[in-house]
Amino acid sequence: MTDPLLSxxxxxxxxxxxxxxxxxxxxxxVLAERKLLARMQLRYGPNRVGPFGMMQPLAxxxxxxxxxxxxxxxxxxxxxLIAPGLSAVTALLTFAVVPFGPPLEIFGKTLPLVVIDLNVxxxxxxxxSSLAVYGMALGGWASNSKYSLLGSIRGLSQLISYExxxxxxxxxxVMMARSFSLTEIVMAQEKIPYLLLNPLAFPIFLISxxxxxxxxxxxxxxxxxxxxxxxxxxxxxxxxxxxxxxEYINLIILGSMVTVFFLGGWHGPWLxxxxxxxxxxxxxxxxxxxxxxxxxxxxxxxLMHFGWKVLLPLSLLNVLVTGAVLLGMS
Amino acid sequence: MQAILFYLTAVVAILSAFFVMKCRNPxxxxxxxxxxxxCLAVFYVMLESPFMxxxxxxxxxxxxxxxIIFVIMLLNLGLTVKTRYTHGLAAGGILSVMVLFVANxxxxxxxxxxxxxxxTSELIxxxxxxxLIGRAxxxxxxxxxxxxxxxxxxxxxxxxxxxxxxx
Amino acid sequence: MITVNHYMLLSAxxxxxxxxGVLTRKNAIVIFMCIEVMLNSVNLTFIALSRHVGNMDGQxxxxxxxxxxAAEAAVGLALMIAFFRNxxxxxxxxxxxxxx
Numbered sequence: 001m002t003d004p005l006l007s008x009x010x011x012x013x014x015x016x017x018x019x020x021x022x023x024x025x026x027x028x029x030v031l032a033e034r035k036l037l038a039r040m041q042l043r044y045g046p047n048r049v050g051p052f053g054m055m056q057p058l059a060x061x062x063x064x065x066x067x068x069x070x071x072x073x074x075x076x077x078x079x080x081l082i083a084p085g086l087s088a089v090t091a092l093l094t095f096a097v098v099p100f101g102p103p104l105e106i107f108g109k110t111l112p113l114v115v116i117d118l119n120v121x122x123x124x125x126x127x128x129s130s131l132a133v134y135g136m137a138l139g140g141w142a143s144n145s146k147y148s149l150l151g152s153i154r155g156l157s158q159l160i161s162y163e164x165x166x167x168x169x170x171x172x173x174v175m176m177a178r179s180f181s182l183t184e185i186v187m188a189q190e191k192i193p194y195l196l197l198n199p200l201a202f203p204i205f206l207i208s209x210x211x212x213x214x215x216x217x218x219x220x221x222x223x224x225x226x227x228x229x230x231x232x233x234x235x236x237x238x239x240x241x242x243x244x245x246x247e248y249i250n251l252i253i254l255g256s257m258v259t260v261f262f263l264g265g266w267h268g269p270w271l272x273x274x275x276x277x278x279x280x281x282x283x284x285x286x287x288x289x290x291x292x293x294x295x296x297x298x299x300x301x302x303l304m305h306f307g308w309k310v311l312l313p314l315s316l317l318n319v320l321v322t323g324a325v326l327l328g329m330s
Numbered sequence: 331m332q333a334i335l336f337y338l339t340a341v342v343a344i345l346s347a348f349f350v351m352k353c354r355n356p357x358x359x360x361x362x363x364x365x366x367x368x369c370l371a372v373f374y375v376m377l378e379s380p381f382m383x384x385x386x387x388x389x390x391x392x393x394x395x396x397x398i399i400f401v402i403m404l405l406n407l408g409l410t411v412k413t414r415y416t417h418g419l420a421a422g423g424i425l426s427v428m429v430l431f432v433a434n435x436x437x438x439x440x441x442x443x444x445x446x447x448x449x450t451s452e453l454i455x456x457x458x459x460x461x462l463i464g465r466a467x468x469x470x471x472x473x474x475x476x477x478x479x480x481x482x483x484x485x486x487x488x489x490x491x492x493x494x495x496x497x
Numbered sequence: 498m499i500t501v502n503h504y505m506l507l508s509a510x511x512x513x514x515x516x517x518g519v520l521t522r523k524n525a526i527v528i529f530m531c532i533e534v535m536l537n538s539v540n541l542t543f544i545a546l547s548r549h550v551g552n553m554d555g556q557x558x559x560x561x562x563x564x565x566x567a568a569e570a571a572v573g574l575a576l577m578i579a580f581f582r583n584x585x586x587x588x589x590x591x592x593x594x595x596x597x
Contacts, residue, residue: 076355076357079357079358079361118380119380119458119459119460120380120381120383120384120459120460123381123384123385123388124384126384126388126392127384127387127388127391127392128387130387130388130391130392130393130396131387131391131392133392133396134361134364134396134399137396137399137400137403138357138361140403141357141399141403149403149406152403153400153403153404156396156399156400156403157400159396160393160396160397160400163392180460332499333498333499336499336503340503340507343507343511344507344510344511344514347511347514347515347534348514350514350518350527350530350531350534351514351515351517351518351521351522351527351531351534356524356526356527356530359527359530360530363530363533363534366511366534366537367537370537370540370541373504373541373544373545374544376499377504377544377545377548378548379544379548379556382544382556382559382560385560385563386540386563389563389566389567390533390537390563390566393567393570394533394566394567394570397570397571397574398526398529398530398570398574401526401574401577401578402526404578405577405578405581405587407524407526407587414523415522415523415524416521416522416523417521417523417590418520418521419521421520422516422517422520422521423517423521425516425517425520426513426514426516426517426520427513429509429512429513429516430509430510430512430513433505433506433509433512433513434506434509437502437505437506437509438502445549445550445551446550446551447550447551447552448551448552449547449548449551449552449553450551462553463553463556463557463560465553466553466554466556466557467557467560470553470554470557471557474557474561478561478564478565481564481565481568482564482567482568484568485567485568485569485571485572486571488571488572488575489571489572489574489575490575492572492575492576492578492579493575493578493579495582
């Protein structure tokens with residue numbers, strides 16, 4: 001009787017811990033991004049609230065919470081209200097399958113450092129990342145504004161196109177690890193990370209992930225200079241905040257997925273596993289910020305060309321070659 | 331426990347399917363359809379078929395519905411909802427109630443036979459559902475699988491030809 | 498205890514709802530979505546019965562149904578876009594000319 005209760009309590013504890021860490025990390029990632037970008041553009045960035053501006057995220061949250069929650073008169077009210085929640089929830093749910101450390105040994109029991117280890121974890125991630133489209137699409141549609149609608153349509157076609165190459169870039173990893181479970185994929189990279197074993201899949205996945213996260217150079221759904229704010233033009237207050245936080249949570253997730261699939265997850269010398277995992281994820285996030293500071297935005301036709309005519313054939317070829325090599329080796 | 335989950339999900343599935351048929355605005359229909367698909371994915375998990383559940387979410391909710399929503403947005407259909415959006419309610423109602431009764435009759439006419447195949451819960455637990463699906467698909471059903479890929483190719487070509495402005 | 502009959506009954510209800518939608522709605526995209534409801538109810542029967550008889554064949558068939566549904570979505574939506582360009586509407590009541 002106690003055993004299922006205990007495991008339920010453990011899962012709940014892990015859930016709360018993961019939630020806390022992710023939300024804090026997302027808030028401070030915003031600050032880090034503003035600081036880094038400012039330094040790249042020879043500015044200081046936020047430095048007034050608290051020491052080094054460390055209290056800035058808190059101030060932002062208070063500001064967003066106390067602002068008026070504005071709904072345009074012609075908006076589809078119901079959809080307008082749930083869309084930001086959808087985008088944040090789908091982003092958070094993905095964390096259920098991310099293994100962020102090696103199994104712990106406590107009181108003679110092993111405690112896996114993952115909320116739940118699904119044996120279809122890869123598919124779960126792909127499914128949720130395709131569901132993440134809905135928040136953006138519905139938000140733009142429900143606002144009933146031309147800019148928002150344009151942003152949503154662009155975002156939809158961009159995410160559909162790049163999801164394909166993202167999924168196909170993971171296929172060689174699954175073939176090499178012989179499992180859909182993220183924990184087993186990390187286990188299989190104990191000696192050599194897949195970054196070295198399959199050097200073509202890594203850049204494809206990284207670029208597709210960058211497109212999935214809707215950031216520069218793929219930020220056409222928002223495109224401040226052309227579309228005001230894209231799909232979240234009409235949003236204000238905490239609903240805008242949810243979109244915003246959802247985007248950064250998504251960034252952390254995609255960073256951890258890159259880590260799990262290609263950088264060997266928690267494996268690494270000297271330091272404990274959780275620290276290695278956090279370091280790798282933060283490095284990927286820093287890379288994304290760096291890209292944002294140094295790249296221009298693609299044009300819409302360039303984006304589609306690149307996705308369908310370069311990335312997709314390359315990833316298909318990679319699947320074929322990996323399969324042939326694996327057959328030859330066995 | 332399982333019964334409660336079944337009935338809850340079934341109620342949600344039926345309600346959302348009803349609203350797919352009922353909603354005036356196509357976008358709302360599409361959203362309700364996504365809910366129906368998610369409920370079906372829950373049923374697949376309850377039937378010990380996690381792989382099918384994942385594929386259901388990826389293919390139906392993630393690809394087909396996104397395409398449909400994309401087209402609805404592209405054609406901007408929600409703004410021009412007509413006042414009369416149905417026809418033939420009486421005939422359609424009679425026919426669908428007949429469908430329901432016939433299906434109900436045959437379901438209750440007798441017990442489903444043919445139990446005791448090789449794929450049991452223990453086998454699924456030891457091998458994993460994905461591997462069993464893979465074996466069945468690439469050993470027993472290899473030819474249909476290849477034909478399905480040709481079907482997809484034809485569909486791609488057809489879609490490109492149809493939606494191009496000038497051929 | 499949930500038996501296979503429960504699943505069959507549920508899928509019969511879903512199928513009937515889908516039929517009703519296909520027969521009564523005018524909007525072609527909504528008709529398309531109702532067809533998807535019908536296909537999905539059949540998929541549910543396939544998987545429930547496949548687990549009941551302990552055989553993988555039903556699940557493979559669901560896979561093929563999904564393939565066909567995807568192909569159908571691509572071609573069907575392309576048809577609707579082509580039709581919308583010509584008639585500026587996708588009501589099936591406007592599909593009444595044999596050529597234009």
